[in-house]
Amino acid sequence: MTMTVVADALKKRGFRVTAPRIRIFNVLQKASYPMSVQEVKMGTKGVDTVTVYRTLEAFKRVGLVAQVDLQLGRALYELKEGKSDHHHIVCVSCKKIEDFTGCDYQPIAQQALKQSKGFTKIINHSLELFGLCTLCATK
Amino acid sequence: MTMTVVADALKKRGFRVTAPRIRIFNVLQKASYPMSVQEVKMGTKGVDTVTVYRTLEAFKRVGLVAQVDLQLGRALYELKEGKSDHHHIVCVSCKKIEDFTGCDYQPIAQQALKQSKGFTKIINHSLELFGLCTLCATK
DNA sequence: ATTCTACTTGCAAATAAATTGCAAGTAGAA
DNA sequence: TTCTACTTGCAATTTATTTGCAAGTAGAAT
Structure with a gap:
């Protein structure tokens, strides 16, 4: 940018x-x-x-x-x-953050709008994964 | 429950x-x-x-x-x-909240783990949509 | 039922996060 | 160069969240 x-x-x-x-x-x-x-x-x-x-x-x-x-x-x-929007995986234990890509959110947004009674426009979205990093998982 | x-x-x-x-x-x-x-x-x-x-x-x-x-x-x-996990759409203007279902997050999580060097386990996830509700959109 | 201990609670106080008011400063159109 | 609306920094608030600790209690053991 x-x-x-x-x-x-x-x-x-x-x-x-x-x-x-x-x-x-x-x-x-x-x-x-x-x-x-x-x-x-x-x-x-x-x-x-x-x-x-x-x-x-x-x-x-x-x-x-x-x-x-x-x-x-x-x-x-x-x-x-x-470029492509990315999201994050966070370790709930040590708070380590990693990126990942590949969220195909358009279909989800479309489906959400179809269900919705009160919304007609999606501006953006958030998607985060929470897990245990390899290190913390072994403790 | x-x-x-x-x-x-x-x-x-x-x-x-x-x-x-x-x-x-x-x-x-x-x-x-x-x-x-x-x-x-x-x-x-x-x-x-x-x-x-x-x-x-x-x-x-x-x-x-x-x-x-x-x-x-x-x-x-x-x-x-x-039951099925649901997520939310929020109006960025008036903060109105609505639910929606149909987030198929398993494949996303799998893909994220495949990409990841430091994570092996996902515990949960968040997915929220931000938009304008019909009312606020007309202002 | 009684005892005992580790987990819980409420209260007070401390941190931390985010917001607001306002006078002085400045970007950018005229 | 001028002028005005947008910005900034500083001080002060408000709101969110956390921590320490003594008193209270759930639930296992007796």
């Missing part, structure tokens, strides 16, 4: 392109795993925590970022790469 | 069957949607908030309850009915 894409995505939705937002974007870009607000703040140093919250929320609305809930007591965030 | 199932599930794991736990179970049993800790507390009145937290955690460990994250800033909990 290029810087221009970010700037355009923001502007298109009426958001401004600012230094803190660019810095936060860069931190997310480097991450190999979804980050917490605190982690993002650490990575940017100088940007206030509140700004991180607000920026991640803005990125989320704009569709640049996905919120990930892994039952860790806090929300995590990661860039939505244009 | 019967009371006996609850008692057995708890005992089997070394948990005791107590009045607060039974009351909390009953509240969850009546609910038609996943409940927050506060809502459960409201429904039981007399049971301390901390006890609700600890009990829900225990139920979760025992496999009686599922934690549901709908990006609402707090965790929700609902009984895992023995």
